[in-house]
Amino acid sequence: MSRAVGQPARALPDSVGLAEFLRRVEADPLPLAGRYQLVTAARVLLDELYVHLPLKRAMHATDPVQRLRLLERRLAPLSELQFHAELADVFRALRDLHTVYQLPAPYRGHVATLGFLVERYTDAEGAAHHIVSKIDRSLVHAGFDVGAELESWNGVPIERAVERNAAAQAGSHLDARLARGLESLTLRPLRTAPPPDELEVLLAYRTRGGRRRETRVPWRVCAAERYAGRAQDPVPTLGTSLGIDVGSETARQVKRGLFAPPRARRSPPRSPRGVLAHRTLRLGGRSYGYLRLFSFNVPGARSFAEQVAQIAARAPATGLIVDVRGNPGGHVPAAESALQVLSERPVAPVSFSLSTTRGALTLARAHADFRTWTSSIQAAVETGEVYSQGFPLTDPQALTTGLPRYAGPKVLITDALSYSAADIFAAGFQDNALGPVLGTARRTGAGGANVWTHELLRVWLPELLGDLPRGAGFRVALRRATRARGNVDVPLEDLGVQADALHDLTRRDVTEHNQDLLAAAVALLD
Structure with a gap:
C-alpha cells in the first residue's frame, strides 16, 4: 500500500x-490585579460553597484550597497562558465537570x-x-x-x-x-x-x-x-435548577452547527428540535419507538415534558428505546418530568443536599428556596454532619399533571458522556424500575449536583463574592444529588449509574447509524 x-x-x-x-490574546493580557481577583473568588467558592470538597479530597487526593493559596503567591512570573492553565488545572484535578473555571474574553465565546x-x-x-x-x-x-x-x-x-x-x-x-x-x-x-x-x-x-x-x-x-446562537454562554447563567456540563453543551451545539443536516441546524439549539429526535424503527419484523434526548438544556420543564409525552403517545406499544448518549444534562426538573411521562407510577426523584459550611448557611438564610435546608445546616454545629438533609428539587407528578404516560416496555441507552441531569435521568430510570439500562460504557459520566454560577451566587452573597474581570466566571456544584428507592442516599458524584448490560460499539454502529446497538437494545425489550 x-x-x-x-x-x-x-x-x-x-x-x-x-x-x-494567540497573538490577539498576548497583545492584551489580563492584569495582575485581575488574576488576584480570580484566585480569591475561586478560593471562597471552593472553601465555603463547594459541596463535594470532602469527597474530592478523599477520592482524588487533591487539596484545591491549598493549591490556590500557593498559586496566589506565584502569580507575577506566569505568562497569560500559564496563569489560565494553572487555574483551570486546580479545577480539573477535582474531576468534577460542574465545578469549573470559565476563561474571560477573548477566550470566552x-x-x-x-x-x-x-x-x-x-x-x-x-x-x-x-x-x-x-x-x-x-x-x-x-x-x-x-x-x-x-x-x-x-x-x-x-x-x-x-x-x-x-x-x-x-x-x-x-x-x-x-x-x-x-x-x-x-x-x-x-x-x-x-x-x-x-x-x-x-x-x-x-x-x-x-x-x-x-x-x-x-x-x-x-x-x-x-x-x-449566543455570544456568551450556551447555558443560562442565572438558572437555579441546573445540572449540566457547560463545556460539553458548548461542544454539542458546535458539533450540531458543524455537522448536523441543514434542516436540523436551522432550529435553535435549546428548542425541542434542537434537543430531541424521534422515529419508529423496524427491527426483526416488529416496530419500536426511538427517542433521542441530546440535552436537557431547555427553557422549561412543562413544555419539554409535553413534547416527550406527545412522542411517547405515538410510539408503538411493543417498546420504546430512550437514548441519552452524549447528553451533558441541563434543567433538572425537565429531566425528571420527562422521566415521569415514561412511567405509569409516580417516580421518586433524587434528593439534594448542601454542605454545612458558613457560606452555605448564609445562602440558605438569604434565599427563600433554601429555607428547607437551613435547620439541618445549623444542627451540624452539634451533629458534625458534613451534608445537610436531602430534599428533592422537583415534584414530577405536579409538573406532568394531565399528560399521557407511556405504558409499554422501555430500555435506556447510556454512555460515559451522559452527565449531570442525564445521570439523574438514568438513576431515576433504574431506581424506579422503568426498564434495563444498556451502556456503551460501564457507568454514566457521574455528575451528581445542582450547579450554580458565580454570577448567580453574587446576587445572594454580595458581601462574600465580588466582580470578576473581563467576563470570567466560575460554576460550582452547590447541592449534591443522592439516589432514591433501593439506592436511597447513594451519591451520583464519582459513581454514576452502572449499566445493567454492556455493548461495545462496532464498526456498523459508527458507520451505519448504530445498527448493532439498536439490535442489542431491542433484545432487552423482548
Whole structure:
C-alpha cells in the first residue's frame, strides 16, 4: 500500500488560525490585579460553597484550597497562558465537570476545532479502531474523509494519544475521561479550557480503500455563537435548577452547527428540535419507538415534558428505546418530568443536599428556596454532619399533571458522556424500575449536583463574592444529588449509574447509524 502526504484543500470556513488567535490574546493580557481577583473568588467558592470538597479530597487526593493559596503567591512570573492553565488545572484535578473555571474574553465565546470528529469501536478480536465519523467538506482530501481510520497522532499511536489526552480531562472515572479525551481530541471550547499546545496535528491514516497516508490539519478558532446562537454562554447563567456540563453543551451545539443536516441546524439549539429526535424503527419484523434526548438544556420543564409525552403517545406499544448518549444534562426538573411521562407510577426523584459550611448557611438564610435546608445546616454545629438533609428539587407528578404516560416496555441507552441531569435521568430510570439500562460504557459520566454560577451566587452573597474581570466566571456544584428507592442516599458524584448490560460499539454502529446497538437494545425489550 502506498504512503502519500496530502494537505487540506482550504481552511475551515469562518475561522482564524490558532497562532493568529494567540497573538490577539498576548497583545492584551489580563492584569495582575485581575488574576488576584480570580484566585480569591475561586478560593471562597471552593472553601465555603463547594459541596463535594470532602469527597474530592478523599477520592482524588487533591487539596484545591491549598493549591490556590500557593498559586496566589506565584502569580507575577506566569505568562497569560500559564496563569489560565494553572487555574483551570486546580479545577480539573477535582474531576468534577460542574465545578469549573470559565476563561474571560477573548477566550470566552470561542472554540478551537480541527473540523472533524473521531469515534472509536472495537472489533471481534477486541482491537480498538478510531474512525473519522464527521468532517467539514472543506477539509476532505486525499482519502481523508468519513470512514478514514486514524493510526497515529503527531507520531504517537492513536490509542496512546487518546489515553494521554484523557489524562488531561476532568471526568470522574476512567471511562468518562477516555470518552472526553476522544471528543476533545478535535474540539475544545475555550471558555472552559486553554487552547491546544500544538498549532497543527500530523495524522497518519488509512483511507477507506486501505491506502496509508499522512496529512497535516491546523487548529482553527471559531466564534461559538455562529453555532450556538449566543455570544456568551450556551447555558443560562442565572438558572437555579441546573445540572449540566457547560463545556460539553458548548461542544454539542458546535458539533450540531458543524455537522448536523441543514434542516436540523436551522432550529435553535435549546428548542425541542434542537434537543430531541424521534422515529419508529423496524427491527426483526416488529416496530419500536426511538427517542433521542441530546440535552436537557431547555427553557422549561412543562413544555419539554409535553413534547416527550406527545412522542411517547405515538410510539408503538411493543417498546420504546430512550437514548441519552452524549447528553451533558441541563434543567433538572425537565429531566425528571420527562422521566415521569415514561412511567405509569409516580417516580421518586433524587434528593439534594448542601454542605454545612458558613457560606452555605448564609445562602440558605438569604434565599427563600433554601429555607428547607437551613435547620439541618445549623444542627451540624452539634451533629458534625458534613451534608445537610436531602430534599428533592422537583415534584414530577405536579409538573406532568394531565399528560399521557407511556405504558409499554422501555430500555435506556447510556454512555460515559451522559452527565449531570442525564445521570439523574438514568438513576431515576433504574431506581424506579422503568426498564434495563444498556451502556456503551460501564457507568454514566457521574455528575451528581445542582450547579450554580458565580454570577448567580453574587446576587445572594454580595458581601462574600465580588466582580470578576473581563467576563470570567466560575460554576460550582452547590447541592449534591443522592439516589432514591433501593439506592436511597447513594451519591451520583464519582459513581454514576452502572449499566445493567454492556455493548461495545462496532464498526456498523459508527458507520451505519448504530445498527448493532439498536439490535442489542431491542433484545432487552423482548
